[in-house]
Amino acid sequence: MRFHNTERNKMRFYNTGKSSWRFGDPMPTRAWYSCLGPCPRCGAMSFDYGGGWRCSDPTCFFGPGNSLPNMGPKPDWWNTSIDVFVDGDQWCAIDKDNFTNVQESPAGFGSTPKEAVACLRRILNPCKEVRDE
Numbered sequence: 067m068r069f070h071n072t073e074r075n076k077m078r079f080y081n082t083g084k085s086s087w088r089f090g091d092p093m094p095t096r097a098w099y100s101c102l103g104p105c106p107r108c109g110a111m112s113f114d115y116g117g118g119w120r121c122s123d124p125t126c127f128f129g130p131g132n133s134l135p136n137m138g139p140k141p142d143w144w145n146t147s148i149d150v151f152v153d154g155d156q157w158c159a160i161d162k163d164n165f166t167n168v169q170e171s172p173a174g175f176g177s178t179p180k181e182a183v184a185c186l187r188r189i190l191n192p193c194k195e196v197r198d199e
């Protein structure tokens with residue numbers, strides 16, 4: 067996976083179709099938390115939580131009501147050039163740095179943001195084993 071220095075330092079703006087926010091901004095309702103990337107399950111904004119993360123959607127399995135101490139590692143595609151958004155009844159993932167339009171540019175689709183990102187990565191790196199986390 068490519069990691070430009072500028073990419074690391076640039077704060078990503080997300081608009082998933084479910085909500086929109088900027089990576090690293092304080093949470094609107096709980097300013098002591100920072101906004102992270104889209105929830106890999108439902109695409110809502112997630113936020114940092116005790117060294118881990120939580121989804122802001124209370125109806126999501128990864129939501130704040132889940133008493134599990136950790137939701138697993140933060141997805142490695144957060145705050146990169148990868149963007150996810152709702153497209154009809156599925157999720158679409160694109161690489162903003164290599165994107166013209168959906169017809170001409172590589173795009174991954176899936177029933178969750180995580181699946182769409184895994185699909186995009188298989189298209190971008192067909193010969194590489196993609197770690198599914």
Ligand SMILES: [Zn+2]
Nearest residue numbers: 105108121126
């Ligand atoms: Zn969620």
